[in-house]
Amino acid sequence: MGLGERKLKILQAIIKDFILTAEPVGSRTLMKKYDLGISAATIRNEMSDLEEMGFLSQPHTSAGRIPSDKGYRLYVDSLMMMDRLAKNQQDAIQKSFLQSFGEIREIITATSKVLSHMTKLTSVVLSPQFEQSKLKSVQLVPIDEKSLLLIVVSESGIVRNAIVRNNEVFSKEHLELITKILNIKLKGLTIGKVNKDVIYDLKCDMKKYTSLVDLIIPVLLATLEDMISVEVYLDGLMNIFQLPEYHNIEKARDFLQMLNHKEHIMDLLLNSKDELDITIGTENRHEEMRNCSLVTATYKVNDVIVGKIGVIGPTRMNYDHIVSVVDYVTKNLTQLLNDE
The missing domain is CATH 1.10.10.10 (Winged helix-like DNA-binding domain superfamily/Winged helix DNA-binding domain)
Structure with missing residues (x-):
């Protein structure tokens, strides 16, 4: 310069x-x-x-x-000189993760909350994209005579449940056999590879139970789709009212309305290129973000980037502290997901 x-x-x-x-x-x-x-x-x-x-x-x-x-x-x-977080701040971040219970949604919610708490700004977290995650097990559990619970578990720790309602009564032995076939065919496959050919093979191997299989397969596919869908978690929306920039009610309203466009937030996060990225004011792609800065970082499972976390606030944010918090939270989130 x-x-x-x-x-x-x-x-x-x-x-x-x-x-x-x-x-x-x-x-x-x-x-x-x-x-x-x-x-x-x-x-x-x-x-x-x-x-x-x-x-x-x-x-x-x-x-x-x-x-x-x-x-x-x-x-x-x-x-900029990144802050070294105080011991009590590090402990608070680590404690917030220890209180989550291993389910991915619990961990992501904890991440969003600790980010907003430690930065006093609005946090945004993209849930993991686990299309490459392998399936660990599929279970069919009877609820009553005409209802089954489908439980799908991935090796990445995602658990999804769905109810399958049927008009026929199937014995425990039949359900155990269907469950066994499902696991033989699906276990070890990545979620993204459960395609038409795999489904065709499943149906061929379970011709005797066509009526039940025809009920299970759509529920299974919808459940897998849910497992790889990306969700946006926001926390600390009301923090803006503590900032001088948003003492003006109209500005505060515009900021909150902007956060309602989650597709824009997702677009901003997905288009940040670096592992730790700072987008300032007019550098943002969307007009409503032109008075804001966005600090984002990527988190990984097995050295593969699976999601992003970030903090949104005015361009007058304390970058030294915010970047340090985002970096430390990201490292703890990555470690926890890999441990899990």
Whole structure:
């Protein structure tokens, strides 16, 4: 960017002060609060240069300066120093995961809650995409004479239940045989590979029980589809009311309405390319996100990226802290999923 060390120090001080106070920063403030070793007049000249270069803006005449999206981008790329989370913060994150009970949805919900709690912003988590997850078992359990419970378990820890209603009464022996065939054919297959050919083979092997199989197969396919569908989990929506940017009711309403478009949120998360990604203001693809920043990270199972977590807030977010929290939560989530 061709910025000298002095300009970089001034830009860094302005960003840190604005993040802390949400007020435009003037030269006197910088001179009093930060050891820059130069006069207020020199600071003003440097601030004017930074504004001309697009790193700062001035909300109105005679006001101090605030960072622009370009200024924030330079900060996160070159000047930001990730916080080292305090021991009590690390313990709080780890404890939140220990209290989840092993089911994927429980773990993802815990992730969303701890992210919003630790950042005081809105968290967003994409559930794992487990199309490549292998099936571990399929069970048929009688509920009553005309109802069965279908239980599907994947090696990745996903468990789904569905009820199959039938008009005929089948013996325990028949159900055990059907269950055995289902497991022989499906166990070890990835969910995404349960295709028409596999279903055809299943039906051929269970011709004697066509009426029941015709009831089970659609429920099974719907259950598998549910297992690989991606869900968006949000938490901390009300945190925005604690931020000066959203004391204006209309701005707060617009922010909440934007979060209602979950397809946009999913699109933003899925299109972040790096393992740890920061998208600032006008860099966002969707108009309603242009006043926000999004910090995202990927989590893995067996070194394969399966999902994403993130935090949404104003461009005036504490990037040093937010990035550190997202990074630490991601590492704990990855470890827990792999342990499970």
